[in-house]
Amino acid sequence: MNLDLIADITTAILVSFGCFLGIIGGLGMHRLGDFYSRLHAVGITDTLCSFLILSGLAFQAGLTLVTVKLILVFLFLFFTSPTASFSLANNAWNWGLKPENLPVELAESYEGDDS
Amino acid sequence: MADNLILRVMSKALIPVIILFALYVQFHGDYSPGGGFQAGVIFSSAILLYVMVFGLDAAAKVLPDKALIFTASFGVLLYAGTGVVSLFLGGQYLNYSLLANTAMAGQHIGIIVIELGVGLTVASVMLLIFFTFARRTRVE
Amino acid sequence: MNILLTGAAIAIMFTMLLALIRALMGPTVFDRVLAVNMFGTKAVLLVAVFAFISGRPDVLDIALLYSLLNFVGVVAALRLVQRGKEYAQKKLEEDAQ
């Protein structure tokens, strides 16, 4: 009984914090200026947000095969999402999309390096 | 895209996992969501990833068209054959209960064989359609 | 506990809505694919939460599957974009000749 209560409270804290981070990530999709900055907002929802929600659910499941499946979901997300992000960014780069809002001195030095 | 370093290394690790997951879905149709059709589609998505990373020619070597046509028709044959076998055993078409000594065991064997047939056909027909379209739109 | 999980599902759906708006607005095609990628990740989490709300852990298989297919989908979409660019360039060269 007591143990159940502790597990419930842990789940509540983890899941609500995870959802909060998820909404921040969603807001970031709109607040950040250009495509390359938005990659970081997706980074939030892919890592800590999903970790918090899935581990919160794992506290509900206890030590069963369900927890193993939750861990597998997390591992798949954890390995595929940086790869997907990288190939997206790399495609955009090869396409010729330039980052915006760079500081002036850095943008100049970058132009110099590129040529 | 084969020169894309990160994609190459990660898909080398992921493709076996996707194939195993497809087979898991195939054989656990009676315990969890899934079955032959879904398994076939997941399997073909693994091959799709292989095509996109390593190219169409490498995939054509792994799964030649002739083998795909063979498995596509073999799956249909497996499905129809199970029905005909139950017909010969004195039941209706696709009446699995007669396939083994008890009705339960017969049902079990019947559904597994049928799902295997569906999975084989779906996977190979999906891939055949994909290969046909991919070859047609290739930029020389 | 179900109330909390329902709240979590609503929060996740709100995030999906934000991603969907970005996918519809996105100035470049890459913004759209990025938003769809985020939508997919959120869908995986939504399915996982739904499995616990409805008390059917079997549904987690779908979450597993979706997390794998999301990756394949993004790679396929990018391949299409790349193809489109190659095709457009070829067309331009042909027109120039």
Next chain:
Amino acid sequence: MKLTASLSLFLSALWLLLSGHYDILLISMGVASVLFTIYMSHRMKIIDDEGHPIHLKGQFFKFWFILSGKIFTSNIDVALRILGVKPIQPQLIKLKLDQDSDLSKVIYANAITLTPGSASLHIEDGYLFVHTISREGAEELLNGDMAKLIPKGITGENQ
């Protein structure tokens, strides 16, 4: 051969964890599935030490431990920047890739992408282009904090 054995062990463990039904029929189907997967992977020629880095062993756990700490702090950092508590200053930097193997380069680039606030964009001539959201993050990467963590791969066997 060693790699095939380890891959089949890994796949069998995955099957047992996914399945949850341990009767003779399903176990034998599992064996058949693992054998089929190994056969397909052999045909595709994707069993090598890039896809299955068993040589990394011990260094891997230390790496993940430190990386997860970094991911946690940088998540909070980026969340604060999105909420407007800290400023957003996008930076573009070029990092030298002096890792010796392809696998190490991949782990390095993926670790950078996994940490929110920095995303790798492009690999060219031994340089990695990285976009970061803050000046501090860029300086940290330029100091080589992340590069020190990356486990060593095998040289020579794959090109």
